[in-house]
Amino acid sequence: MQKQPLCTRRSFIGLGGVAAATLAAGSLAGCASGSSSSSSSKDSSAPAAETTDYKAAPAPIADSEIKETVEADIVVIGGGISGAVAAATAAEAGKKVVVLQKAETALSHGSGAAAWNSKAQNEVGAKFDPWEAVIEWTRQGENRADLDLLKTWIYNSGPTMDWATELTNDVEGVGPVMMIYMPDMEYPDHFNMCYPAVHMWTGQMQALAQWLLDYSEENGAEVRYSTPAVQLVRDDNNTGRVSAAIAKNSDGYIKVTAADGVILAAGDYGNNPDMRAEYLPHAEGLKSAYTQPDINTGDGQLMGMWVGGFMQLAPHCSNIHYDPPIDVPDIGGSGIPWLFVNKKGKRFCNEDMQYGQLYAQDMNQPDYMHFQVFDDNFRTDWEDMGSGMMKKEPPVDIVASIEAGVEKGDVYTGDTLEALAESMGVPADALTATVERYNQLCDEGYDDDYGKQAGRLKPVRKGPFYAIARRAGVLCTLNGVITNGQCQVLDADREVIEGLYAVGNCQGNFFGGLEHQMVMPGMSLGRAMTTGRVAALVASGQELAKGRL
Incomplete structure (x- = not known):
């Protein structure tokens, strides 16, 4: 089998920017x-399980059925x-x-x-x-x-x-x-x-x-x-x-x-x-x-x-991540704790949790997913929010990633919250009420609803407005x-x-x-x-x- 071509890479180095983001997503997402x-x-969604005893050992394969024997x-x-x-x-x-x-x-x-x-x-x-x-x-x-x-x-x-x-x-x-x-x-x-x-x-x-x-x-x-x-x-x-x-x-x-x-x-x-x-x-x-x-x-x-x-013994552990995405666009920043809303336009959790645990709240929501919602201040706000899974990991160029997603139509946008809601397919009245309440909490500097720390309470006021669909998947068991x-x-x-x-x-x-x-x-x-x-x-x-x- 043909080997890979050769080059020189003698030293290990720290990475930053888009290159780091690409490799980071691979390292944490990949696990098989x-x-x-x-x-x-x-x-690849798992089909319905059958009722047979799948653990029952099959009958041994008879020597007469063996076509070849190899010693190792x-x-x-x-x-x-x-x-x-x-x-x-x-x-x-x-x-x-x-x-x-x-x-x-x-x-x-x-x-x-x-x-x-x-x-x-x-x-x-x-x-x-x-x-x-x-x-x-x-x-x-x-x-x-x-x-x-x-x-x-x-x-x-x-x-x-x-x-x-x-x-x-x-x-x-x-x-x-x-x-x-x-x-x-x-x-x-x-x-x-x-x-x-x-x-x-x-x-x-x-x-x-x-x-x-x-x-x-x-x-x-x-x-x-x-x-x-x-x-x-x-x-x-x-x-x-x-x-x-x-x-x-x-x-x-x-x-x-x-x-x-x-x-x-x-x-x-x-x-x-x-x-x-x-x-x-x-x-x-x-x-x-x-x-x-x-x-x-x-x-x-x-x-x-x-x-x-x-x-x-059960339950077993799994890599359950948002990256790589399942049925949603591939856009960086899935771990950034912007405002999360469900398909009904309602906030439902503290968004600032450990990355591996974020999916758990989605399991209580319609279609097991959420939207990240944020305004045009994301270009500066994201630096206080962290850029990815570990928040302070080598920075992803979030601005470039989101702008590219907007250009491709993978990021929902709207000049008003009502227009954003229409783009997302969520009730406009629910989304606007959610944002109004969230902005109030941001102004007060205290999340009396779900306890997110004050430094990551960023209001959603400056249009245009944005939303990204996030749905976790099982990378491997x-x-x-x-x-x-x-x-x-x-x-x-x-x-x-x-x-x-x-x-x-x-x-x-x-x-x-x-x-x-x-x-x-x-x-x-x-x-x-x-x-x-x-x-x-x-x-x-x-x-x-x-x-x-």
């Missing part, structure tokens, strides 16, 4: 670490970023690797991966106490994350980023740059605390994953595209070691033996309606992004459960079968299932809560890359970093 597709999401040391199921990292790591170790990828190419999303203590972070002074960050992560996740697994991330994420950086520094369209997010200091630190952990890749994770799969092939791995795994083989009547995986392509079934282990890296279950109904009920009504209905269907989680792996700190899958008794590993979005107990905690943006991909490498190192018999470096 397995094999989900990046095609359009317009038809390590089998990697999935060719997203977690699987690509695992394959490249194992191939470098001299292992015979077979990758079973459901799609026709590598498939991954986003561009930012969180890590601690990488060379890149140290070069730019982006240092922080990892346990302080992890404990805050755990607190925001309702204390449901496994600290042994997070400890593995602490001590192995930096070396993982260093490894990936050294491989791709000179690769055009792939190589790394550095992005640093800072906390919103308008509130106490804990409110929007954000640690400088994100490592960006210019070509986003799709390019990095494909490059790593190509690299693994150069080191002897065999990557089989359009060949999804369908079953695992666990010896001794499903009580012993996982010794093989069975896949299927256009010619029939293929059995791939795994002397050292099988790594589940097949991504999320965003397009499995049964799994979403059971594990993600709080996202009912939200469409899936970054998906293709026949790709991210929870194959890895199901295969793991069929051989005894224990699925993390973030949970799977539980593992120990070495990514070995555990059963219901928390005993290791020998020969089976789970990484990325196939893995459970890394994320708690209902939505990705923004205390460390890029943690989905950071988890994916780190656990992919950890599982491959463990399966290959190599040592992990275990303490302060």
Whole structure:
């Protein structure tokens, strides 16, 4: 497979302006670490779940149905970023690797991966106490994350980023740059605390994953595209070691033996309606992004459960964001706390909340959406409002983004509030009454309705007036079968299932809560890359970093 062309990108740098905005949106929005597709999401809302027991293990595939048998040391199921990292790591170790990828190419999303203590972070002074960050992560996740697994991330994420950086520094369209997010200091630190952990890749994770799969092939791995795994083989009547995986392509079934282990890296279950109904009920009504209905269907989680792996208990966590948009225009600034109104023209919440939690109030509104409403003073007001997810992140050129949206007709406008309401399709009397009340609160400097802090109460008086439709979507699901700190899958008794590993979005107990905690943006991909490498190192018999470096 053809590699990316080369260039030089030796150093990590801080980014600003539109370039930073583009990469930032990718890092936080993108999260699929397995094999989900990046095609359009317009038809990707989860269909109604069926009543059959979807967790029931299918009958084992008989040897007589196997058309081909392949011997390997390590089998990697999935060719997203977690699987690509695992394959490249194992191939470098001299292992015979077979990758079973459901799609026709590598498939991954986003561009930012969180890590601690990488060379890149140290070069730019982006240092922080990892346990302080992890404990805050755990607190925001309702204390449901496994600290042994997070400890593995602490001590192995930096070396993982260093490894990936050294491989791709000179690769055009792939190589790394550095992005640093800072906390919103308008509130106490804990409110929007954000640690400088994100490592960006210019070509986003799709390019990095494909490059790593190509690299693994150069080191002897065999990557089989359009060949999804369908079953695992666990010896001794499903009580012993996982010794093989069975896949299927256009010619029939293929059995791939795994002397050292099988790594589940097949991504999320965003397009499995049964799994979403059971594990993600709080996202009912939200469409899936970054998906293709026949790709991210929870194959890895199901295969793991069929051989005894224990699925993390519901409810599961997800990246539920406004960026990238679902059925609404792609305009920056979805996290800016302007006035929010619903389809009835009424204000319904405190707009100045943590980005990952903004969607929750929409779930109580018609069509699960809201409009941001603001006036022509946005050109100066936005600087006091923050520009995006973390409010004080490297600035997006909001003015240019909105003006471009106006020109394309993607931003609702009106010289009067009545005209704006007509453009939005909301009742004019309700919108004008809402704005009148909101302006009163702004003048008084105290939000007696919903408690928004005074510094972000900006009146809506100077025409023309603007509104942007916002509707959140499920970027990916973030949970799977539980593992120990070495990514070995555990059963219901928390005993290791020998020969089976789970990484990325196939893995459970890394994320708690209902939505990705923004205390460390890029943690989905950071988890994916780190656990992919950890599982491959463990399966290959190599040592992990275990303490302060």
